[in-house]
Amino acid sequence: MALEHLFQGSALNAVDAKGRVSIPAFLRGVIERRGDARTIVLAKHEAFPCLSAYDPAYAALKHAKLERLLEKEETGPDAQLEYQQRNLIAFAATEEVPYDSSGRILFPPMMRRKGQIGDLALFLGTGETFQIWNPELLLRDDRVPDDVKDIARFRLEERGAS
Amino acid sequence: MALEHLFQGSALNAVDAKGRVSIPAFLRGVIERRGDARTIVLAKHEAFPCLSAYDPAYAALKHAKLERLLEKEETGPDAQLEYQQRNLIAFAATEEVPYDSSGRILFPPMMRRKGQIGDLALFLGTGETFQIWNPELLLRDDRVPDDVKDIARFRLEERGAS
DNA sequence: CGCTCACCCACGAAAACCCATTGTATCCCA
DNA sequence: TGGGATACAATGGGTTTTCGTGGGTGAGCG
Numbered sequence: 022m023a024l025e026h027l028f029q030g031s032a033l034n035a036v037d038a039k040g041r042v043s044i045p046a047f048l049r050g051v052i053e054r055r056g057d058a059r060t061i062v063l064a065k066h067e068a069f070p071c072l073s074a075y076d077p078a079y080a081a082l083k084h085a086k087l088e089r090l091l092e093k094e095e096t097g098p099d100a101q102l103e104y105q106q107r108n109l110i111a112f113a114a115t116e117e118v119p120y121d122s123s124g125r126i127l128f129p130p131m132m133r134r135k136g137q138i139g140d141l142a143l144f145l146g147t148g149e150t151f152q153i154w155n156p157e158l159l160l161r162d163d164r165v166p167d168d169v170k171d172i173a174r175f176r177l178e179e180r181g182a183s
Numbered sequence: 184m185a186l187e188h189l190f191q192g193s194a195l196n197a198v199d200a201k202g203r204v205s206i207p208a209f210l211r212g213v214i215e216r217r218g219d220a221r222t223i224v225l226a227k228h229e230a231f232p233c234l235s236a237y238d239p240a241y242a243a244l245k246h247a248k249l250e251r252l253l254e255k256e257e258t259g260p261d262a263q264l265e266y267q268q269r270n271l272i273a274f275a276a277t278e279e280v281p282y283d284s285s286g287r288i289l290f291p292p293m294m295r296r297k298g299q300i301g302d303l304a305l306f307l308g309t310g311e312t313f314q315i316w317n318p319e320l321l322l323r324d325d326r327v328p329d330d331v332k333d334i335a336r337f338r339l340e341e342r343g344a345s
Numbered sequence: 346c347g348c349t350c351a352c353c354c355a356c357g358a359a360a361a362c363c364c365a366t367t368g369t370a371t372c373c374c375a
Numbered sequence: 376t377g378g379g380a381t382a383c384a385a386t387g388g389g390t391t392t393t394c395g396t397g398g399g400t401g402a403g404c405g
Contacts, residue, residue, distance in 0.1 A: 027246060029224070029274040035396070039350090043395050047279070068267055124394075127350070145275035147267075148246050152275075166268050168227065168276045175293050197386070201360095205385050281361090286384080289360065 024079070026054045028146035033156060033176035036140045040128045044120050045144050048151055052076040061126065063153075064115040065135045069165075070158050072136035075150040077117065084112075141180075143173055186241070188216045190308035195318060195338035198302045202290045206282050207306050210313055214238040223288065225315075226277040227297045231324065233316040234298035241311060245273060303342075305335055 032045040044052075044061065052061065056078035066073040087108065120126045128138065136153060143154040156173045159165055194207040206223065214223065218240035228235040253266045280288045290300065298315060305316040318335045321327055 025243070027243065027274065029242070030278050031275050037397070039398095041396090046394060068264060121351075122353095123396090125396090145271065147270045148249075148274045164264060164268070166272055166276075169271045171297075172276060172293065175296070179292070199386065201387095203386085208384060283361070284363090285386085287386085 024055065024082075024149055026051045027148045028151040029148070030146050031172050031176065032144045033173075033180055034142050034144065036128060036133075036138060036142055040130070040133070041125045042128055042142050043123070043125050046124060048144060048146065049120070049124055055079065058119075060117055060119045062115050062117050063129065063132045065132075066152060069152070069154075069162065070137060071152050071154040072132060072138070073150050074153055079149060080115075080117075141177075143176065145169070145172075186217065186311055188213045189310045190313040191310070192308045193334050193338065194306045195335075195342055196304050196306065198290060198295075198300060198304055202292070202295065203287045204290055204304050205285070205287050208286060210306060210308065211282070211286055217241070220281075222279055222281045224277055224279050225291065225294045227294075228314060231314070231316075231326070232299060232320050233314050234294060234300070235312050236315055237312040239279065242273075242277070242279075249273065303339075305338065307331070307334075 028048055028051050030045070030047050032047075034043050034045065036042045049059075053059065055076050058077045060077055061074050062077060062080050064073045087104065116129045116132055118126045118129060137155050137158055138153065139155055139157075141156055143156040143159060145152045145154065154173075156177055159173050160170055190210055190213050192207070192209050194209075196205050196207065198204045211221075215221065217238050220239045222239055223236050224239060224242045226235045249266070249269055253262065278291045278294055280291060282288045290304075294300075299317050299320055300315065301317055301319075303318055305318040305321060307314045307316065316335075318339055321335050322332055
């Protein structure tokens with residue numbers, strides 16, 4: 022699997038009183054080059070206290086991956102159960118949200134809570150997907166590399182100084 | 184991995200009041216021969232106080248490498264976390280910037296600070312990638328070979344004498 | 346009837362674009 | 376071989392477009 026277009030870069034955007042957020046233009050560009058949907062899929066990240074996001078085309082790809090995994094390790098007795106569990110997580114625990122002509126989504130309340138997003142959303146490209154963080158939470162997490170924390174600090178400063 | 188076209192040579196260009204810099208034409212030539220993008224990817228260099236730069240095709244190649252690494256050493260419990268950290272550094276801590284028809288980019292403020300670039304940018308080809316230095320910083324670094332410092336001195340003189 | 350969400354418009358700042366100038370290297374031809 | 380014409384690179388400045396953001400309005404639904 023080699024996706025042609027990758028998510029990269031960072032941005033810190035505001036969540037307004039209505040719960041709306043602008044998806045950074047450079048991420049939207051990748052989404053629309055991968056497929057023609059103007060939509061993102063949100064999920065709780067499996068390792069970090071943040072959200073994982075991607076485009077519908079990638080979701081389909083992920084599904085195909087799971088299918089292949091099932092066929093491969095169908096030997097064990099738990100294989101079937103694991104497959105069901107994975108499918109639940111991959112599809113039931115996610116939300117698909119379209120963004121409007123100005124590039125904004127309405128943040129689903131459940132996801133906003135799961136990601137503990139306040140009134141600032143930090144977007145981080147990670148190649149196949151991107152992440153959405155509460156910047157304060159990122160700065161407090163021991164597992165996040167210092168270089169990445171520097172980004173969060175810079176983006177916060179950039180905004181505060183104005 | 185053997186890239187056909189390599190970055191080589193040096194140049195000293197000005198960063199103007201708007202934060203724009205010309206990417207030397209001989210580097211642009213390599214970028215456009217490697218792929219058809221008119222874009223460079225900027226990252227903090229992992230060892231030197233300068234920036235590392237390359238084309239999107241090289242970034243994709245780097246990503247494929249990480250993917251293979253994951254599938255191979257998925258045995259250890261830390262493998263998953265390390266993969267996440269690597270991805271963050273490789274994609275969140277980098278910025279992709281397009282250059283215009285005259286070959287200029289707008290230097291992203293965050294990268295400019297990370298590379299401590301003032302109003303002069305020294306470009307050095309290093310094969311698969313190239314580097315962007317503050318020339319004064321390069322002259323002060325003990326690890327940089329004298330021959331390379333001579334290049335920097337020559338480029339500075341060339342500019343000062345005019 | 347009240348609430349929410351999908352549109353619509355509006356504004357300021359920033360980025361992308363276009364055009365003009367300069368200097369330098371290259372080419373051509375006498 | 377010299378000298379002029381030419382092409383391209385680097386740079387400065389102005390103008391237009393895009394982006395992020397705030398606020399309003401009306402349709403749909405409980």
